[in-house]
Amino acid sequence: SRNQFEVSRLSLIVFDFNRSDISDQNKEMMKKFVNEAMKPSSVSSISGSTDRLGEVEYNLQLSTARAQSVNEFLLSLKPNSTISSVVGLGASSLPYDNNLPEGRYYCRTVSLEVKTPVKR
Numbered sequence: 001s002r003n004q005f006e007v008s009r010l011s012l013i014v015f016d017f018n019r020s021d022i023s024d025q026n027k028e029m030m031k032k033f034v035n036e037a038m039k040p041s042s043v044s045s046i047s048g049s050t051d052r053l054g055e056v057e058y059n060l061q062l063s064t065a066r067a068q069s070v071n072e073f074l075l076s077l078k079p080n081s082t083i084s085s086v087v088g089l090g091a092s093s094l095p096y097d098n099n100l101p102e103g104r105y106y107c108r109t110v111s112l113e114v115k116t117p118v119k120r
Helices: 024-037 056-077 101-107
Strands: 005-014 043-048 082-088 109-117
Touching: 005 024, 005 101, 024 056, 024 109, 043 056, 056 082, 056 109
Parallel strands: 043 082
Antiparallel strands: 005 109, 043 109
């Protein structure tokens, strides 16, 4: 059997501590990714996360703000994009060890997934 979708992921759109604005470096990385991965038939999903420092509710709000920043920037690049979800996960899913400063840094991120139907 063949895959129905090609899936592309950009998983390290990293944010500074307690910030939800996208750095210039991340904007350039996103531009390149979006131009290569997104087609008119693509559907994207965006999920933001935080490290475990701070209150649970605040981290949820911050991760949502990060995801929204990526959503807004994505739409500025590709206004007709289809985006199925934009969610903040807070610190509920920690991909890296938060006992290490590097791990906390890499948890302050937004992941962008792009699914494109494969032509048969």
